[in-house]
Amino acid sequence: MQRAVVTGLGSVCSLGTGTSRFWGGLLAADTGPQSIVDSAGQARRAYAVADRDGTGRASTMAVSAAVAALTDAGYADGVCEEAGVVLGTGLGDVDGLEHAYATGAPAPADSPFGVSAAVATRIGATGPVHTVSTGCSAGVYALGLGPDAIRSGEAEVMVVGGAEVLSWVAFGGLEGFGLLDPQVCRPFDTERRGMLPGEGAAVLVLESLDRLRRRRVRGYAEVMGFGWSSDGHHPTAPEPNGTQIRRALRAALADADVPATWIGAVLPHRAGIPVNDTVETGALADVLGWPAPVFATKAVLGHTAGAAGAFAALTGALVLRRRVIPPNAHVTVVDPECGLDVVRTGPVPLASPYVLISGTGFGGNNGALVLGGWPV
Amino acid sequence: MTAVLASSAVIAPDVSTVDELADDWFDPVHHLGPRGWKYLSPATRYLLAAAQQALTAVYPEALPPDGGVSIGTHHSITELHRRFDTVMRTEGSRALSPAELPSLAVNMPASQLAIRYRLHAFCLTFTDALVAGLAAVLRAAREVRAGRARFALAGATEQATGPVLPGVVLFVVTGAAEAPGPRVTGGCASFLPDSAARYGEDPKAHNPLAERIATLVPAGPVSYAYSCDGPDRYLDHLVRAALAARGVEVREVAGRGDDGAYSTVSPLIQLAGVSRVPGPALVVARSRAGHVAAIGLASPTASQSTKHERVLSTMDRTEVVALMADVLDVDPAKITDEAHFINDLGVDSLIALELAVALERRYGVKIADEEMAEVRRLPEVLALLQQKVPA
Numbered sequence: 001m002q003r004a005v006v007t008g009l010g011s012v013c014s015l016g017t018g019t020s021r022f023w024g025g026l027l028a029a030d031t032g033p034q035s036i037v038d039s040a041g042q043a044r045r046a047y048a049v050a051d052r053d054g055t056g057r058a059s060t061m062a063v064s065a066a067v068a069a070l071t072d073a074g075y076a077d078g079v080c081e082e083a084g085v086v087l088g089t090g091l092g093d094v095d096g097l098e099h100a101y102a103t104g105a106p107a108p109a110d111s112p113f114g115v116s117a118a119v120a121t122r123i124g125a126t127g128p129v130h131t132v133s134t135g136c137s138a139g140v141y142a143l144g145l146g147p148d149a150i151r152s153g154e155a156e157v158m159v160v161g162g163a164e165v166l167s168w169v170a171f172g173g174l175e176g177f178g179l180l181d182p183q184v185c186r187p188f189d190t191e192r193r194g195m196l197p198g199e200g201a202a203v204l205v206l207e208s209l210d211r212l213r214r215r216r217v218r219g220y221a222e223v224m225g226f227g228w229s230s231d232g233h234h235p236t237a238p239e240p241n242g243t244q245i246r247r248a249l250r251a252a253l254a255d256a257d258v259p260a261t262w263i264g265a266v267l268p269h270r271a272g273i274p275v276n277d278t279v280e281t282g283a284l285a286d287v288l289g290w291p292a293p294v295f296a297t298k299a300v301l302g303h304t305a306g307a308a309g310a311f312a313a314l315t316g317a318l319v320l321r322r323r324v325i326p327p328n329a330h331v332t333v334v335d336p337e338c339g340l341d342v343v344r345t346g347p348v349p350l351a352s353p354y355v356l357i358s359g360t361g362f363g364g365n366n367g368a369l370v371l372g373g374w375p376v
Numbered sequence: 377m378t379a380v381l382a383s384s385a386v387i388a389p390d391v392s393t394v395d396e397l398a399d400d401w402f403d404p405v406h407h408l409g410p411r412g413w414k415y416l417s418p419a420t421r422y423l424l425a426a427a428q429q430a431l432t433a434v435y436p437e438a439l440p441p442d443g444g445v446s447i448g449t450h451h452s453i454t455e456l457h458r459r460f461d462t463v464m465r466t467e468g469s470r471a472l473s474p475a476e477l478p479s480l481a482v483n484m485p486a487s488q489l490a491i492r493y494r495l496h497a498f499c500l501t502f503t504d505a506l507v508a509g510l511a512a513v514l515r516a517a518r519e520v521r522a523g524r525a526r527f528a529l530a531g532a533t534e535q536a537t538g539p540v541l542p543g544v545v546l547f548v549v550t551g552a553a554e555a556p557g558p559r560v561t562g563g564c565a566s567f568l569p570d571s572a573a574r575y576g577e578d579p580k581a582h583n584p585l586a587e588r589i590a591t592l593v594p595a596g597p598v599s600y601a602y603s604c605d606g607p608d609r610y611l612d613h614l615v616r617a618a619l620a621a622r623g624v625e626v627r628e629v630a631g632r633g634d635d636g637a638y639s640t641v642s643p644l645i646q647l648a649g650v651s652r653v654p655g656p657a658l659v660v661a662r663s664r665a666g667h668v669a670a671i672g673l674a675s676p677t678a679s680q681s682t683k684h685e686r687v688l689s690t691m692d693r694t695e696v697v698a699l700m701a702d703v704l705d706v707d708p709a710k711i712t713d714e715a716h717f718i719n720d721l722g723v724d725s726l727i728a729l730e731l732a733v734a735l736e737r738r739y740g741v742k743i744a745d746e747e748m749a750e751v752r753r754l755p756e757v758l759a760l761l762q763q764k765v766p767a
Contacts, residue, residue: 040465085567090481092503094457101461109538111450113482113503117665120567126585128565129667130511133482133503141500154565169460172469173477228524230445230499232490235478244496362478363487365499 002208004147004158005219005374006317008073010065013200013301013311014047018068023318027347029329031300032184033196038168039102046166047185047198047302055096056108058089059118061201062163066119069159073205074217080205084127084155086145087116087203088138088162090306092131095165115163119203127155135361137269138162139202139309143357143369144226146206156211161203161314162307170305171197177236179273185303186330187270187277187296188342195271198302202310204317219374220317221355224258227251231364238276239364242283248366249287249358256354256370260287263370264352265325266294266340267312269360271303278337280360285339288356293348294340295319299329309359313369316355320373323350379517381547381673382527382555384648385429387422388543388638394536402542417479419452419533420488422544427489427529432713433755434527434548434555444497444525446516447486448508448532448640451540456480485533497525506605506663507565508532509545509640510671513647514563516549527554532640541637545644547651558651558675562592568611569666585668586614592658592672595623599657601646605636606664615660615670629653636663647671696758699738703731713755739765 011018014034015025025031033045054060066085067078092112100107116131128149132141139162146160174180174197181194212219229248233239253260266284270277285291297311304311319325324347334342353373360366389401404413407425416424431439456479463471478484483501490499500515502508509532516530531546552559566585598619602612619626631649633642643661650657650673657673701708704721717723723731732748735741735757741764751757 039461040468042468084565089503091453091457097454097457098461101458102465107458111454111503111505111537113450114505114665116504117567117569117663117667121569121666125567127567129504129567130565131503131508133501134499135481135483135487169457169464170480172464172472173460173480175469176472176474176477228498228500230487230490230496232494232496232499234491235481235484235487247496361483362481363483363499364490365483365487 001151002153002210004150004206004223005209005212006204006221006223007207007212007217007219008069008205009220009314009317010068010072010203011314012049012061012065014049014198015300019318022314025300026297026315026326029300029327033302038171039098040168044171045196047196048166049199055099056093057095058093058163058165059115062087062115062119062203063122065161065201065203066123066159069203069205070123074215079124080157081124081126083123083125083157083159084149085116085120085125085129085159086132086142087119088132088142088306088310089115090133090135090138090164091167091170093165094167098168119159123159125159133306134365135363136305137309137359137361137365137367138306139311139313140357140359140367140369143223143309143313144228144367147223147226150206150208156208158206159203160206161201162310163201164199164305164307166197166199181272184330185272185298187272187298188328188331188335188338190333190335192272192274194273195298195303198304200304200307202307202314204313218376221320221374222372223369224372225252225256225370227255227368229366231366233364236362238279238360240279242279244364245280245283245360245366246287248368249283252368252370258354258370260289262352262354263288263292263356264350265319265355266292267316267355267357268294268296269308269358270296271298276360280358281338281340284358291339291341293325293343295325295328295343309357309367312357312359313371316357316371319350319355320353320371324348325350378552379520379549379560380552380555380557381560381651382550382557383430383433383548384545384651385426386545386645386648387426388641388645389541391541392637394539394541397536397541415475416488417452417456417484418535418542419449420479420485422542423447423485423489423533423546424492426531426544426546427493429713430546430548434550436753439493440526442497442526443493443495444499444516444519444528445486445490445495446500446512446528446530448502448512449482449485449534450503450505450508450639451537452485452533452535453480453482454537455535489529504663504667505665506603506636506640506642507661507667507669509644510659510661510669511565513547513549514671517560520549520551526550532644534639534641540639543638543641545641545648558673561672561674563671564588564592566668567666568662568668583614583618586611586618589615589660589670590618590622590624592670593624593656597625597627597655599629599650599653599655600626601629601634601650601659603634603636603643603646603661611660611662611668693758696761699734700731703734711754713753715753717752735761741765
């Protein structure tokens with residue numbers, strides 16, 4: 001069975017374009033949401049990218065991140081014919097529709113779900129191309145489907161990740177559900193009141209071990225295992241016991257053949273929604289059996305929905321390369337119910353080169369990943 | 377472990393353009409009862425109705441554990457999103473219906489299926505143009521083969537949007553030991569944005585993708601269906617050439633779906649069609665954007681196909697229903713797949729005997745009393761007949 005190794009990274013988000021700006025933003029741990037006006041003229045707080053020109057930006061950002069990731073992996077001009085593509089997205093290029101409805105311009109005729117096709121076309125991919133839309137865990141699922149294609153021999157290179165653009169309709173929906181924090185996304189703070197949306201694209205290039213050796217390129221990390229489960233419980237609320245989240249986490253650890261005590265850092269879904277955070281972190285603490293160090297990206301990145309799991313994987317690859325865990329931003333008083341070690345100052349050294357990533361989403365789609373360090 | 381398509385349900389209007397589409401083509405009360413669907417999106421309602429049909433045929437009693445869901449859709453939230461957008465901009469977000477809001481998540485049709493049937497193995501939604509349903513079925517087959525699920529509900533659902541016709545196709549994918557059905561022999565996914573430019577104009581030229589697709593079926597007669605949501609049939613020509621080179625004799629399968637009018641449901645209408653024909657089958661789809669997906673099937677021989685409606689054509693089924701309605705003295709509309717003979721149709725031992733005699737006369741077969749005693753619903757009658765009537 002072929003192993004899947006991360007050989008390239010690309011990122012576009014509110015922290016800036018490129019992985020060095022992304023990592024710098026994680027270490028600085030001081031950014032928050034900006035004020036931004038929606039299509040109905042209402043002021044919103046969100047983690048928006050700086051360049052918001054044009055529409056179809058989920059695709060634009062995904063293409064930009066994919067080209068950067070392939071270039072990072074050593075593919076000139078970001079072209080790789082042998083590659084397949086799996087990207088996660090919740091709403092795709094929905095910004096084009098919302099812009100058209102607000103301005104009276106003709107609405108795009110195509111469905112917003114053309115993100116993977118846009119990336120595949122730009123990079124010249126001829127492998128399997130899929131868009132996975134399992135809500136807010138879509139990025140984690142993309143990071144499971146990609147290695148599966150490499151393991152099975154279906155493809156040698158997979159360009160995987162996620163992309164999400166701010167949607168004003170989704171914003172209104174989250175407000176309707178009472179899921180927005182009025183100030184800042186602060187997943188580990190006891191005063192947290194909800195999430196705040198973000199946007200961006202994170203892309204990772206995965207290659208088979210054979211190909212990596214043939215090309216003599218460096219790896220960042222290995223995707224060692226993944227696990228899936230479905231709550232089958234409620235459209236929006238998590239199953240309160242976290243039974244299925246536990247099952248996905250255990251499946252990922254078993255698939256990776258990594259004992260829970262080896263995990264050096266946990267990158268949870270944790271978005272600042274009190275009940276969801278408590279259920280997920282409870283499951284993590286239970287499966288691990290010890291208070292492992294934990295870091296969540298959403299305090300400085302916002303909740304990038306279908307891209308969130310891809311940003312967690314990007315973070316995991318960088319944590320494994322740099323051997324440190326960044327500090328969590330926006331924590332005044334740590335949530336007393338969080339049974340994991342919330343890193344608050346740092347960065348702190350990574351004690352063991354294995355990272356556990358968890359993703360959950362509306363509808364109860366749970367996913368988990370285990371990444372392992374790669375010799376530099 | 378091998379994965380089979382144990383049953384299929386197809387619900388789609390028999391029209392060719394949206395202009396011909398009647399508003400009431402799908403009656404939720406008929407499929408789902410008077411309550412419980414009010415806040416579900418149309419694509420979700422279609423999917424739940426199809427699940428009821430497809431599951432009854434394979435698991436008439438309780439569902440086994442370890443079920444998964446794998447669904448494709450490309451257009452199921454566009455209309456909903458437009459409506460929510462209008463409400464948001466004109467009345468503000470407070471005016472959005474909280475009960476309806478979850479439907480904005482494109483994974484909600486699959487998730488509602490997981491919730492309704494307590495399916496915990498996995499719940500996947502693919503959203504690529506045209507091929508997402510085929511990709512969903514292939515993924516389900518792979519998960520069943522790998523032992524990560526005992527069975528999976530796999531298919532596609534679409535709401536009418538712009539020129540796209542609505543509809544749903546859903547398969548029960550399970551292991552060969554679990555239920556009979558055509559076996560998924562393999563699949564293939566690829567991307568071919570501009571086929572002619574990439575591979576040249578000569579259809580006889582060496583084409584690795586077409587050759588890979590052709591290896592999904594054995595030499596000899598094969599039922600073949602191709603769909604594309606654009607004008608380009610280039611891949612179709614290449615695949616036919618590769619099949620001919622391998623000694624495959626293509627049997628055309630006439631039917632809807634080849635123009636992609638039902639979006640991701642289209643290739644699955646074709647798949648449902650070929651899955652009911654004995655012998656190997658190949659379904660290939662290529663989206664205008666460039667996605668390619670192909671799936672190969674090997675149908676069991678007629679004698680293996682004992683449990684479900686497969687060889688009997690739609691016309692045969694109508695004929696059986698008419699005969700039963702006459703014998704049972706009920707309205708033919710009451711003889712549905714779900715209607716229980718004793719509980720719903722008032723069949724007693726005498727009427728059952730009467731029915732056995734009528735079936736024996738009409739189809740020239742012999743039905744034992746104990747065989748008739750085990751029959752409780754229409755699909756079982758059809759299965760019994762199929763077992764007995766020579767193909």
